[in-house]
Amino acid sequence: MAEETSPTTKQPPEQTKKPELKKLRLFTWDRFPDNKSKEGKAPIDWQARQAGGSILRQVERIALSIKEPLARAVKNPHLNPFYYSDTIAFFLLIVVALTGVYIWLFYEYGFDVSYQSIERMDRFFVSRAARAVHRYASGGLVIFALIHAIKMFFTDRFRNARWLAWVAGVATFAVLWITSITGYVMIWDEVAQILVQTFLNFIKPISGWASGFYLYFLTKQAFDNGFVLMLILLVLHVGLPALAGLLYWYHIKKLSRPKFFPPRYWMVIMTAMLILMGLIFPTGLLPRVNFAYLPTAIPLDSFFLFYVPLSMQGVAGSWIIWSALIALTALVGVIPWLWPKKKVEPAILSAERCTGCGNCAADCPYKAITMLPRDDDTPFKEIAQIDPAMCVSCGICVGSCDTLAISLGGYAP
Numbered sequence: 001m002a003e004e005t006s007p008t009t010k011q012p013p014e015q016t017k018k019p020e021l022k023k024l025r026l027f028t029w030d031r032f033p034d035n036k037s038k039e040g041k042a043p044i045d046w047q048a049r050q051a052g053g054s055i056l057r058q059v060e061r062i063a064l065s066i067k068e069p070l071a072r073a074v075k076n077p078h079l080n081p082f083y084y085s086d087t088i089a090f091f092l093l094i095v096v097a098l099t100g101v102y103i104w105l106f107y108e109y110g111f112d113v114s115y116q117s118i119e120r121m122d123r124f125f126v127s128r129a130a131r132a133v134h135r136y137a138s139g140g141l142v143i144f145a146l147i148h149a150i151k152m153f154f155t156d157r158f159r160n161a162r163w164l165a166w167v168a169g170v171a172t173f174a175v176l177w178i179t180s181i182t183g184y185v186m187i188w189d190e191v192a193q194i195l196v197q198t199f200l201n202f203i204k205p206i207s208g209w210a211s212g213f214y215l216y217f218l219t220k221q222a223f224d225n226g227f228v229l230m231l232i233l234l235v236l237h238v239g240l241p242a243l244a245g246l247l248y249w250y251h252i253k254k255l256s257r258p259k260f261f262p263p264r265y266w267m268v269i270m271t272a273m274l275i276l277m278g279l280i281f282p283t284g285l286l287p288r289v290n291f292a293y294l295p296t297a298i299p300l301d302s303f304f305l306f307y308v309p310l311s312m313q314g315v316a317g318s319w320i321i322w323s324a325l326i327a328l329t330a331l332v333g334v335i336p337w338l339w340p341k342k343k344v345e346p347a348i349l350s351a352e353r354c355t356g357c358g359n360c361a362a363d364c365p366y367k368a369i370t371m372l373p374r375d376d377d378t379p380f381k382e383i384a385q386i387d388p389a390m391c392v393s394c395g396i397c398v399g400s401c402d403t404l405a406i407s408l409g410g411y412a413p
């Protein structure tokens, strides 16, 4: 087995001869030609590993063959949006939040009142553009989050120790998508009416209340201004992103240096594009909800509201699409367990070779290495300690260590 990983408590002798660092740096793998653990494990056959094309590797190859022409066309990787998909998604999340707060300043609660407040916003070009930026940034967020998720999948960063990031990512995505639906209802135009109808189709078998809903609205509308319902919608529209924020915290919890924002030029490009699109293509407003009839041919956002056509086909259609969506989300969420990888043993450290330089702790992206004070008969003041529970066996620290004090796969350093 590997050497002890924790520092000893023995006091160093008064005059210790400082070993030369240079000598330690001379360690190379040639010095351990068989690379065997003390238990006599066979050396890793790296060539055989690479040749053994798993399904995932084949899929990765296909993905690369799609990606490479784009990478060649773009040339500079820094201009390739796929490279920054996670941070661009986060930046768009912030744009959505900021434009949301701005729109909320002018939004009022109540069936007529909500609709009229949006009509008023649409008369002024700044708030009209803000509405459009809010919507386009939400769409962009979903697209970039999807690209990021696909990238994580194809680069095999979704299973074993990364399950929490994967599951929290799926949950964040689902919550953000439901938030977008509540946003469409808040406008209280014909799209909102269609969405209410799809919701009623879904709950009809569960609640008798759904059948009487139209009648309720037709009669109630005369007396009730809908303040409470629209306020509930707003609370949902703000509360769900708050839940997404909490899930996002779990998403990046294990990372020691998560990057949140893309480089500045990407933020400038994205902001300029969103403002331009917001000014040129305002989102517009359809006629107000009218429960006396059901609108038929209305333009729908096929991106967020793709489920609506099937959901409008009565109770059966609604249950088919929602069951399929819930099953798909659950299936994607459990992929880390459906397709587990053979666990590579966490990194191990040779206390003898560690000089306490701290490179590995600084480089470990998963907060798995801590530098502890060292108090033994070596001249080094600190020693690295690896937490096997946090280690995802990524191997970065192996490359960070000049003295070859760390190894992976259960092999002695």
Ligand code: HEM
Binding pocket: 086, 087, 089, 090, 093, 145, 146, 148, 149, 152, 157, 158, 162, 165, 166, 169, 170, 172, 173, 176, 251, 252, 255, 257, 258, 259, 260
């Ligand atoms: C909703 C919007 C999302 C945002 C803003 C986002 C953002 C991020 C960020 C900033 C990181 C850290 C990257 C790093 O610094 O190395 C990350 C990691 C990760 N994300 Fe997401 N993500 C989102 C959705 C998703 C989804 C939907 C999935 C999967 C279905 C996913 C899967 C992962 C995984 C597995 C990691 C961990 C990577 C690792 O441990 O190396 N993310 N994400």
Ligand code: SF4
Binding pocket: 349, 353, 354, 355, 356, 357, 358, 359, 360, 361, 383, 384, 400, 401, 402, 403, 404, 405, 406
């Ligand atoms: S990189 Fe880490 S393990 Fe290697 S010598 Fe420095 S502190 Fe020790």
Ligand code: SF4
Binding pocket: 346, 347, 363, 364, 365, 366, 367, 368, 369, 386, 390, 391, 392, 393, 394, 395, 396, 397, 398
């Ligand atoms: S292999 Fe090393 S760098 Fe990677 S998670 Fe484990 S301790 Fe951190």
